[in-house]
Amino acid sequence: MSGPINHARAKISKIFNGEPQSYTRFNLAPNTDGDNSQVEVKLSTEVEEELDVPEAGHRHAGRSPARTQLCTSRNMFYMALGVLLIFVTGYLVGYMTHQKPMPSQGSAEGVECPSLQLADSNDEGVVNVPEPTLDWNDITGMLRSKLSSSAFVQTLSEFSSENHQAGSQGDEVLANKVLGIFSSLRMNPWNDEHYVQLQMPSRNDMNKVFFGSEEVGSPQGYLAYSAPGVKQGRVVYANYGRVEDLKYLQDVGINLNGTVVLLRTGKISLAEKVANAAKFAAVAVLIYPEIPGNYDLNTELYGHVHFGTGDPYTPGFPSFNHTQFPPSKSSGLPEILAQTITAAMACEIHKKMGGKDAPVNFKGKLIDFDSYKLGDSNNIVKVVVKNNEVDTRIHNIFGVIKGFVDPDRYVVIGAQRDSFSWGYAKSTVGTSLLVELAKAITEMIKAGFRPRRSIVFASWSAGDFGSIGSTEWLEGYLASLDRKAFTYISLDGAVSGGDLFKASGSPLLHKLLKETLNEVKILAKKDRFLYQKFDVVNFEAKVLEPMKMEDGAYPFLAFSGIPSISFRFVSDEQASPHYKYFGTPLDTKDRLDIATGQKVGDFCVSAAQVAGQMALRLVHDHLLRLDVTTYTSFLRKHVAKINMNLNQLIKSSVWAPTQLSARWLISAVGSYSRAADDLLNDAQNSDLEDEETCRKINDRIMRVEHNLLSPYVSPRDVPFRHILFGFGNYTLTALEDHLKNLKTPEADTDLLRNQLALTTWTIQSCANDLAGDVWVLDNMV
Template sequence: MESVRRILHAAMPSQSYSIYRGVEEEDEAELHIEEAPRVDQSSHPKCSRFQISPQYQKLIIAVIVAAFVAFILGYVSTRRPCVACDVNSVEIVSDESYEQEASEPIRMDWSELKDLFTKYLTDGSKMEENIRRVSRAPHPVGSAENSGLADLVLQTFKLYNMDHTWAENLFAELQFPNRSHPNSLYIVNDSKIVERIPVGDPDVYCPYSATGKVEGGLMYVNYGRQEDFQELKSWNIQVAGSLVIVRTGLISFAEKVHNAEGAGARGVLIFPDFAEVPVYGHVHFGTGDPSTPGFPSFNHTQFPPFKSSGLPKILAQPISLSSAKTLLGKLLGRSIPEKWKVPDFLSHGVGPALSSEGHKVQLEVTNGAVSMELHNVFGSITGRFEPEHYILIGAQRDSWGPGAAKSGVGTAILLELARTMSMMVHNGFQPRRSILFVSWDGGDFGSIGATEWLEGYLSMLHLKAAAYISLDTPVLGDENFIARTSPLFTNLIENVIKQVDNPRRSQQSIYDYMSQRSGNWRADVIAPLKKDSSAFAFTASAGVPALEFSYVENSQPYRFLDTQQDTYQKLNEVVNGRLPSVAVCVAQVVGLSLMKLSHEHILPLDYTAYNDILLKHMMNLQTHHHKLKLRGLSLDWLFSARGDYTRATQRLKQAIAQSDRHNEKVIQFFNVRIMRVEFYFLSQYVSAIISPYRHVLLGRGDHTLDTLMEHLSREQGAIDDSELRKQIALFTWTVEGAANALSGEVWEVQRSF
């Protein structure tokens, strides 16, 4: 009524009115107008009195009140959010009810989201069907079977009505056997052939072996690990100038050959110690196309004139178990220790001498390079508020053999999660961030498809990719659950495995099962990324946090990986007939991780994890304080940089805790800083071509902490002072740069030294 009084006052300036409705007395239920005191008209000669009848006054008031009420009701009833507004521009729209309505689909309670995921994830029948379909026959790179699987994955993504589906082709230089002149192995005397040793299946070879012909003595070096070569050294036995023979297992073929080359060996023979079955494996100590280190193989006509430093300079060849028995039976020298003995083998010496005087081993490798087209297949679900940030999940598709463990299970889980997530989106769930599902080609040659795509988008991927989850070899058993991961995922993994039942025992979570085994689940579950995996390339090369999950065995590990016996039946036997259920268990872990990474407002990456890791490394470096002091060097600056990083994480954590979680602009600002933590630890002082794995803590090369530690561990006379100064400086400023980047804007950086 106050507004009515003001309107009447403006309309009748010659008189003041007091308007009121009596509510306490029954006889005063209508409006009254009380005349104000009469004004002296002598001072206002042009003013005259204006009288309005009571009935007319009531009519005016009624019309004004009705118009006012109609306006209010019309405003409320017609108020609607603008459907043309961009849902990603929430900060522009100040209307509170619109923000609530627009955000409602992605603000699902975690329990509701988990129930929705469980509802659409199958019980295992679809998983079994897909594993069998992918692994029914060998499907190596370039084969019609592999191309058919690529088409199948692409059509399946389209069937799920994903937002975007596409395939990308690339060319890589691969290595294949020379059918007209196969690889060969002989016992020779004065370079004359004495005995031919069959290598086994002529199609079995080591891609990226050096080519040529070498001969020399032969030495048995167990698994070919660094500690095995160190043990030979402790016996005063020199490897240099000889060939070595090692058995499969524990480390990759590439690592075995790399270690042998470092010890001075001229060639490596690799045999399976468990069955008469040919075993395949590449020997490039790295990932991606070794002909294009650091940049992509998208144009096959322009291979550069240099190669990857991870290519071996010595020969390598797999041989059969029977051929290995023949060769080992001829070795003389010191008797092998019991722990080196192969079951069912007769005792033999370490070598390098053979039983016949003057006899040597001659190895010839004739593999040739071929340019091959590869096909990566993609499907994506677009995020709601941060569509420009991706959560990637990928699996190897190709396999030299049937590949049940190598590619079948991973591809099946990829397809099942793509279907499940699509169903969830079509039933109300909308992730904050985009999800990319990828089927990689060229995995058998060192994650070529994944690494080359990564290198193709290297200049921008650290701005886009928040995390990468690898599905390579996710099931190799059902006894131990392993998470090979960047340190940033530890808290996420703990949260997720508490919510998934262990396949060996229902009603008991993976976390409880692994904790009961030793009392320290982290020691049993968390492991570093494998250096020959696509996940390692994403983190060490591009600075994208990566992880991969796998079930493995301890007592009888799955030995048929990279063989023609890697079938559904073999793998199912290893897991006691529970392959589909174990695969579903891994899918649950990966799916819950995927939802948390794509759904939560603040990325669930523990950026404080490097605080303790850096401190531990600082303490290890401090043990060499006396060597540094003799050279006038100090670690004070490095300790200060580590302190800056710790303070930066604490400030970021405090800022997030005090921020408005509903302010999209602020949330995205924090997430950008969190998702780039691994990128901050890439050395900016080395070339991506010369040293692709630029991560100073996880990578490889002269810029890494491992190399610095190895340098300090040398004898005093073997330390290069100028090189040591450079290594300390580069590592210090990489850590300081990470602290500055995590701090945010330059005016927020608080340098302590």
Template sequence: MKTLSPPRMSSPPFLFLPSSHSTFYSTLLSFPVHRSLSLFSPSSPPFHFSLTQIPSPSDPSSTSFSLTVPTFHAYAHTGSVRAPLTYAYYGRVEDFDKLGSLGINVTGTVVLARYGKIYRGDIVKNAQDAGALGVLVYSDYEDYAKGEAFPAGPWLPQSGVQVGSVFRAIGDPTTPGWSCTAGEEECERVSIEEIVRRGDMLSVPSLPISGKDGEELHKAIGGQVAPDDWRGREGAPVYRLGPGPGVVNLTYIGNETLRTIQNVFAVIEGREEPDRYVLLGNHRDAWTFGAVDPNSGTAALLELSERLYKLQKKGWKPRRTIILCNWDAEEYGLIGSTEWVEENRELLTSRAVAYLNVDSAVYGPGFYVSATPQLDALLIEASKMVFLITYLHIERLGGGGTDFAAFVQHIGVPSIDMAFGDGYPVYHSIYDDYLWMEKFGDPMFQRHVAAASVWGLVALRLADDEILPFNYISYATELKGNAKSIEEEAAGCPISFSPLYKSIEYLKTAAVNVNAEKQALEEKFWGLSSRKDKSKVRELNDRLMMTERAFTDREGLSGREWYKHLIYGPSKYNDYDSKAYPGIDDAIEEAKKSNTTDAWRFVQHEIYRVARAVKQASLVLNGGLT
């Protein structure tokens, strides 16, 4: 049977910047070969689902529908299963716990779960852990069709399906922690069997399906009525928990094969510090047309490259090197960016000033930013200079959903991810196209311009400011607030957060001192700076840059060793969810389940480990040996 390759936009040439190059990696990608789903219900004839999204005839993109990817889960397990259905709400750990408390056993069933709360790979993993034989994940109308469907409105049509990966790690599955360049004759790889054994690829088949198909399956599920908050929209069939009596036959055959991916870069070399890098990144691969994800970000990146070229034509050259990065294979598991970071780990660790990511530049209204805290003040200042930004929402970079992950969570580079809007209902479906963007995402395309503007302003400050505009007082304040939150969650437990609070105070003192040092040096710039002063500036900038690295630990998070950052990381149970102190949080969750002395001792160990990292950060910021 013929395998179908996801459409990939040709590599953008960064038309306006002459210094560009590409890197190529050999990576394991996943393609659908065969998919089928049939329902057998005692009261109805067999029903065979088409598993096809239906384009609107009035949408110009409908003429290209044949080029789009079939609905599938990348890296899903190849297999066929016939089993009764059970309903598991959003497929979270707590949802399966709720089913257990209600006496519902999902072992030996096919689980029907909704998109909308956690990463799809974690939905399948949770169902697998509960004993399910297969998983169907659908877009419930209550979540994705709350108004008029596209093209009349912005909401997901009945046949809309969210395609995506269920790979539960980051980077090429066969080279965890290292890279393999294309054409490399001898390259160490792990087998698919080992990837499955680690739990990064799953051992039960799964498929994404539409809201319409989800409701059809609900009609075939009997048993207890689902809890009130688990039910669908008004007029939906009664949601029940099962198992059965409806039985489904789910078949998925995939093809995992080595393919070459291509990252594209444009470099503007710095005039004074060419060995210090300010990196801006966006990915270009898309499951379907990708007007929002990622092409709104790619458009902003190309717009920015033109503006930088015009500055160069006027004689400008940045103090530090600016690198524009266009990543491949992000949708599969952040593969392009991760392979590049892993290949260049040591140089980036010693030279990268910051990484600024824009995945999808525009979803809709409102400007949302996730960042490491020392960049908060810079973001606020830059956003005030862009007319369309009236309010700035700043969150943290804990989740693993896009290309900043390798930079901040693996090697500790200060990072930012920014976008207009906070999600959109046609995500990863064929309806994410130009017409949707033109009608609902950004009708005047002003948000695209604004996104490129704030992206560029932040980059120019980081590339041109004599002293890096980092403020670690914000970091210390954030760490203290996070410590209080997690301490409250563990109230009454036999652990102490005192070591962590003490280290945070060290960091706050160091941050105050370094701000005073910055101010003193900046005052000298009004006169002629001596060579000695320039040396001091370089040394101070190195401390500001390297402090973030100190929050990483070579051993990584327990059970998730690739994630080295001890302050910010994804939730163990939801790759999209951001967690402060993820190692402590994971340990507390496990200790609450087992409630053993050893488990609580391990929680205390994690607290000490984070406290040591925070103290190391304060020492780096101070710049002196003890």
């Protein structure tokens, strides 16, 4: 019993002797002397008596009966007050020593997070003792009870729409539905409006493709942000348009300069395909959908080819209508033409092509296996693109569930609302997940759940044009978001199959995701669970994937430095037809039903449990469930490769060993490792029920991701500044590649030294901030 009794004593001592939360006439100042001395506070009647005190020898001689009666009454009042205090103290001791122990899973350090409610400002001097919050099992059970397959089926039906392209009337109808639901839930909803430039086909002048003098077709589909104009050249089939595919063509003697490259969908994004072709000096790109042959070969394909996110004509800054900016454009806009064609048009081109046989890995199922050719010099294709930029108003819709302790710290859950066509798996599922999670968690609040931190729900527009809605919001509020938003969870494309579970995200969230998957029963379409339990090995091998630029979570991670994650139920490409309908009118309810074994509603429940449980854990515990130690291993892997490549260069006598070294980079990673370990020790040895202490530790955790954005480049010129997930010379990957490509003493050694220096101090600065106050730092890295 000594442990609970001591804990109770500490609680009572803190209530009565600790620094006060507010000041009243009974408590004028906190005791800062560090001992048990008390500040004497006199009531007004005592002050009056002291102003009229007789001499010492006659203290009671002049006291009147009325005054004697007053003293007696006051003494009786103090006696009653003393008895009351003894009773309250006894009650508190009994309560503290007999309450149910908190479960160990309640937080990272085994202590549940009590809901702290501050006294009303009108009740001076009153301390509200918070009731114990629900334990974690109660919270997860409550979430499960609020989610149902039937509710998802109904919501999916309400938000299913064939026409809800960004900025259209259909998009605004869905935006108003979300806004109405958030209003009915009393989530203090608001609307974030932007005016952006979207690229669309000309209504009067169709895009066209010719093979020789014959027109192949006038596709309805298109690729937003293609360069407009007319180009022609030799057509070359280049598989998926990966760098290795294009290098293969060069190796077999095909010069890609001035060519029109024919590609199929898959493996990499449409924007990457076009960017790769541009690097090899192609003048135009044609892309067709690689869909199962039993579907309509005339299916149109839609997408965008901006190698970036956000409005490409306001790079690095928001597209608010009231702000005037000079003309500018993103460096990710292609300088070559890009156009989609149907599979039927691609068949026609393939059958007319000559030249060398395509290798086995280039051959798909579109035509006869032996008919795939790489093309010869006589196969001339002309591409005509007449797309126009259109100023478009878009709306992002938000709602918030405010926290009870740190309402200004929040996790954001978001989903794309728009689509070029039906977009059932692409956007309807995500929007339905967003709405149902909002309903479930607001019901949990009514039932007694008290989150420490806030949850922001966001419905984005213009996602199909490259995460424009979310990126513009980030650009507009970046200065405050990096200090307040500590996680983003994307719901885009969360259900497109039922065989595998995949996820991409910040290493800070990997541990939380694995723990969540071990608590949630992950459904599979054959009435079984995908995995019984995840360990470190099969979690990394079976679940984790690199985050791609087209991922809805990518701008949050690589542009804003907010720990982000996305996940998805997908089909096994080897076992069954992969869901290949994104960006086409075939992304419908019927086809998603087939891909999930008629269990779309059930998979939505599982997806909502994963997203909801991660969000609730992040807003419930004292300590943020962001594992700062995970980055240590990630950084060490990269630095080990850099050091190995650098040593190979030194041994090859390209440079003398004294001229270049990875010593300081290795030291910076060591600093980060020590800072991460020290933070965990600080958390374990701190009273996390103290609000200020808990907040300081969490602020150190929150800054890690943001501090891995390189401070040495402009977000306008290089928006994705993350040294692990970004693009550019400042990244660890670029440094590794540079070392691999340095073969001669004439190489750019100054650039390499700068890369080493800037990378080193980005990591060291992150370590310094993670370590805490400046007086605990040591400049000897």
